[in-house]
Amino acid sequence: MSPSADPQANGPERNGRYFPGRGPAYWVCAGFACVALGAAGILLGYLVAESLPALRSQGWPFLLGKDWFVGENYGALPMIYGSVMATALALALALPFALGGAVFVAEFLPARARLIVKSIMELLAGVPGIVYGLLGMSFLAPWIKDAFGLIDGNSLLAAGALLGIMVLPTVMTLSEDALRSVPAEYRENALSLGLTQTEVVFSVAVPQALPGIAGAVFLGVGRAMGETIAVLLVIGGIDRIPSPWYDVFSPGQSIPSKLGREAAESLGYGLHWNALMGLGLVLLLMTMAVAFAGNLFLRRARP
């Protein structure tokens, strides 16, 4: 029997394109996909609905305002600044070590040593934020205080450095996975042309692994942006943009640390609650923008 003679078995054909048959597996998987999409939609819708009263009453100053006084003004800019700054610091501090470490482990370490390092990294990636936060409070913030002669070590720098330490294992281990997934034949062919090991790594392995490495970095950004408790313990908890803006030794506030501090106090209703929901919405949009930018970058980076 020709394939087109049994449309039930082979699925319908439209404009020359083949569509698989819609059996039970199709509907079950489609159902799960709808639940996942629906959950994301409900989350976004809920945040928009809950934050609308604050956005209406504050207008643009909600995003651009620098003052946050409960019952009076709700300006989110210091928290947006704090989140962006802590994340940027984390990336600046962690990426050289994470990417350099990933290249070293994937390309130069013998198999046994690689497995040991990788297991340690995966273990560290799974350590809860509160543990990092306590270590940050105990060692990192006091060290920053002493090293830079500050009154208080709890600062944007402490938050950024702690986030850097936290995202390093995730970025490193996922980047290493991406490098290892580059087929060995590419390396062999490049080596057979007389390239050095270093040239093979940077001309063949890294460009091939770039989408995976970028994915690891964006995951790291996502984790850094969303981290609450560790940042809350070392960022200083002051809702202001330092002057000058790049003074990373000043205390600050990130969106998650603000939500962590005040969500319980706001009792779940009123303008304060709506303003906090607005902060949550801004954070969600920021992470979505990062994911979107990442996809755009990857689409352009692919040959």
Add this chain to the structure above:
Amino acid sequence: MNDTPPPIEIRDACVSFRGKTVLDEIDCEFRPRSATAVIGSSGSGKTTLLRTIARMNDGMDGFRFRGKLFVQGSEIYGNGTDVCRLRGKVGMVFQKPCVFPKSVLENAVFGLKHHQPERKKEFPELAERFLREAFLWDEVKDRLHQPAAVLSQGQQQRLAIARALAVGPEIFLMDEPTASLDPKSTQAIEELVRSLKQKHCVVLATHNLGQARRLCEEVLFVCEGRIRESGPASRVFDNPLDEETRAYLSQ
């Protein structure tokens, strides 16, 4: 009297991985401007032999080499061998065609870009030259800037050969280069090997006995990691001296 050393000379070589001997008592030499077929069943050590000549086994776990291996008179497993330079002299073509995820042109000059970056302006002409030498130019001249991955398997294999040619090797090691190709592409590669052996020393590992007979002047029969028989192709194919060789050729 000719004092020029043979392109490849192997003396009493033994290759092992994690203590397991894969090649033993290898003693042979390969002639310039000729093709030598390395034949033998799967797992006999043909690929290991070729990879050993290009020092492609160096990074493999537990690799050990004992004996002497000379390329153009220089011992390559001695101290101070520049492996990258050696691989510039000893080109290798693998069984599975492999092109980098770049354009046809970039693939053709990939090795050159690293060895002679100062000739960047000449790359288009050089690419044309080596693509012509690999009998590929006419098929790709209008799509030099397209991804190499869109080429057929046979074209990809010829592009890999052009890429290796561009580095300027004097020896070509070809590890079953037509094993995954259709008859038409195989014919194109065979034509290319005939052309290559005019100037280079070609070592061709193959399962295709007809191909070995068609292309090669010399034959080396490898069985269980040892050379059982070697000599002129016509003699080995028509009148094998070794029992094992006879049994293999009669299959």
